[in-house]
Amino acid sequence: MNTDAIHFLIIDDEKIIREGAERIITKEGWQATTTDTGESGLELLKKNSFHILLLDLMMPGIGGMEVLKSVQETHPDLLVIVITGYATIENAVEAMKSGAYDFIPKPFTPDQLRIVVRRAIDKLKLKYETEQLRLQQEQSLQDIANEKSKTSTIINHMADGVLVTDHSGSIVLHNPAVTRMLGLEEQSPLGKTILEWTGNEELADMIGKVLTMQGSQDQGLSQELARGDPPAVFFVAHSAPVRTEAGSVVGSVTIFNDVTWLKELDQMKSDFVNMVSHELRSPLGSIRQKLSLIVDGFVGDVTEEQNKIVQRVQTRIDGLIGMIKNLLDISRIEAGRLIQQKERIVMPEIIESAVELLAQDAEAKGLRLNVTIDSQMYTIHADRQSMETVVTNLISNAIKYNREKGQITINAGNRGDFVELQVADTGVGISPENLPRIFDKFYRIRNEYTRQVVGSGLGLPLVKALVEAHLGTITVESQPDKGTAFTVLLPRGVN
């Protein structure tokens, strides 16, 4: 509060007191207005805003007591200091009882007046500050209420599900989206556990794990869940612990994304790819078959020149057929429909027969094959054809992307509880910016060198998908102009 703005009204019929008081007050930097009767004082009060009233009790006309009573009603915030003579000290007491703030007996020294006035100003300030605090508090309570309703509006209108539990796993907050995704009744689950409310053990397990997470590095878990039989609603739940500053878990927040439409889209895509592939494959097979009649001389003699051309056409068609086959395999793996007949697989056999199959291609390019296979290699539990595809693709890539008279090094052996297959070439290598993308579908590195190589951009994605479908991993290391090495790890089978 700016004390310069404090405005005094002095009502006294004695000119000396009036002017004296005015002088003292204005000298202190405050404002003062004076008047000599109760009536004119009340008039002034109606028109102007005053903070402190210095009021003489004994005046002709309307007396001070009456003015006091009047302003008590009209200006309850006005601080009234009554001025009174010694003879009428009882009047001062009565005035105080009637609501005056203080009194000053006449005659008074300037210092006495200053003391009384300052005390009144301090009181005013205190009152003002208290009022400000009250207003602030009211405002912040209002803000909290607004914020709360804003937050709950946001949470309730989110498309993603939100589920919050306390440390014991009881639900403390949820939104309609989670109810909808989980297909539950619209009734309050507050206080129930996840399992009681949803009956979903997977979800309850996951949140249970999150609630017992130790250490601050555990950021939470994500899991894809499905509902319905057959599953009709798919969602991904991301659950994270809520920690105190000290690090102890006090609850969990789980966000649910509905991914059903993604699944549907994916299914449509797979169906489309499947349909197109089948439609393409039949006529291509038919064309290929017809060409073989020419090449094999079933329909009359062909010149060497003609034969060469037709053979080249055949090679290109074989490339297309191979690509369609890969595409079908990939879409089937992605749709989870590649039903695999898993059996005990002896990897050295698969590797050796792949090497045998491709030895001719390698020889044609003058490549040297260094094959080292640990005969003690564990057997694995896998789909034979998938494993053949993996090994053949890797070796055939090593041939295709190698340089003339280069080398291919194949190492196979055990590594922990895994079998390891490494295929390294001495080819063009893959630049660091291309390396992360080589397992992407239809990604082919375009450069002078690879232009010569027939490829579909589906070989490596297929290998990766097959390896992963067998719970294995595939990694790649490469140095441009030096070569590339692929490493496959597959879990050993249980004998």
Place this chain on the structure above:
Amino acid sequence: MAKILVVDDDPDLVESVSTILQNKNHKVVQAYGGIEGLEKARTEKPDAIVLDVMMPDKDGYEVCKELKADPNCQDIPVLLLTAVVSQIPNTTYTTRMGMETEADDYVDKPVEPSELVRLVERLLTP
């Protein structure tokens, strides 16, 4: 010289396979669908059948099954022409091939002429 029934809904393929077999001096009877194939198997009494799997009216598995259930036809050897072996999920494939259809052999389309001849002639050899 034997009489061979070629069944496929793709006329181009029937023609190709016929050409290859005729070239090896076999007599070829053609059918352009499963139902027609079954009929001709019964009326023509071929020495062997080259049978496509994927046909719209009646697929090769079904035709093969009916042939093997027919006392007059069950001894005719059948070579199944599959689109791609891997195209058929393995479990289904194995079950159907081994237990239901009792086809005598199978080969992926497209097939090299020499391979087709080799397989057919192997079927003809008692």
